[in-house]
Amino acid sequence: MHQSEIRSIGNKVALRNGLRFKNYLPKYILAFSLYLIGYIVTLLLLVIISFSPIIGFMWWTDFISNTMSKAYQFPTVIASLIIFIAILIFSVRKLYRTTKKVNVLERISKRVKILWVVICKMPQYVSLKEKIMDSYIKDFYTEIKEIEGKNIHK
Incomplete structure (x- = not known):
């Protein structure tokens, strides 16, 4: 094989890969x-949920304050x-590594579900803490008061 033949094969492969990438780019x-x-x-x-108490006239303020009272912090x-x-x-980063075998939309739906779980559960964890x-x-404080009370009686 001559150098020119190798180069032409390389060009064909590069062209084919480029076309393949163009097909998946959209x-x-x-x-x-x-x-x-x-x-x-x-x-x-x-942001709207967290700052809605400032905007008092919004209709969702009461609803959110009843359901997620601790989420405003x-x-x-x-x-x-x-x-x-x-x-x-x-x-x-994951999206750039995605191959044609993996359904991108399926991954997106999974991530969105995880996001909603994070949004819904986070205020509960904060309030629990x-x-x-x-x-x-x-x-x-009760221990301190008890100790102070004992000291006063002595």
């Missing part, structure tokens, strides 16, 4: 745009944003 763009739209919508929802919002950004970076801390602090 799917990748669609999947990536769906990811972005999904994350932007969820982040907007999160700012640390929860920051933690959720950090989780979203981490999942976004992870998803984009606060309850534990509150009870711990109360016990601590």
